[in-house]
Amino acid sequence: MILLLSLIFINGLGYLLRYYDLDRFIIILGFRFHLSLILPFILFLFEKKFHLIKKQIKNINWREIINQLSMLLISSILIFGSLILIKKADFSDPDFFYELGLSSLIDMPVYFIWNLPQLFMIGIVIHNDREKYKFSFPIIFLFLLLLFAYEFIPMNKEKLLPFNIYNYAAYVLFIALVFIQHKNLYASALTVFLFIWILVLLTGSTNISVIKNIIAKNFDEWEGFLEFSKIIVNYISLGFSGLMIILFSIYFFVTRTRIKANE
Secondary structure, eight states, X not given: OHHHHHHHHHHHHHHHHHHTTOOOEEEETTXXXXXXXXXXXXXXXXTTOHHHHHHHHHOOOHHHHHHHHHHHHHHHHHXXXXXXXXXXXXXXXXXXXHHHHXXXXXXXXXXXXXXXXXXXXXXXXXXXXXXXXXXXXXXXXHHHHHHTGGGGSOOTTOOOOXXXXXXXXXXXXXXXXXXXXXXXXXXXXXXXXXXXXXXXXXXXXXXXXXXXXXXXXXXXXXXXXXXXXXXXXXXXXXXXXXXXXXXHHHXXXXXXXXXXXXX
């Protein structure tokens, strides 16, 4: 009941802030924290499970980080590289790509560190809710889906585009999968951040909050470095997300099976 009321409160407040064009981020010690994460994390802190935070932060599994990072980057290069080779995608502006692309690549670690605290908050809240309430994967997915729902509800005369909903649901599904299955919070946070970073940088976005947190540019929208064929342009984000969901599901299944076999 508390979680349901918090979701209603968050979406109501968030929608009002969007309506009046107010920021939905709170700045603490130079870090930006999204409104949707503040209340669930405060509820978690009231439970005084500080040992869980300490345990998660102290645990750095470099092997898991490298495995997930390699899998995401290699598959991304293969997917988007293949689309370029078969002429289904091309650079929107080669000169602009090299200039901003190199800058974004260099600045990416800074953006990751900037987002790391709130990524940790997502992981810790999910882990706690799963342990405390015995939430299944569909419930966690639905919880995350509703947690940020107001960011994607059309304002004023904006149209509700089906593909925006599909893409948002796919992003959330991937994020839920990674954080639920995580054996290391750092690996999960890096995987989720890079997944969004790659998609936004290459395919673009119209969500101002996402753009500012990923490439830190004051754009109302970002068209992306790649232009895609009309045949696939509406499906590229959804397709990439779907492939990553399948790939990481297989990886987590194999990892879990291997661990059980060694017990």
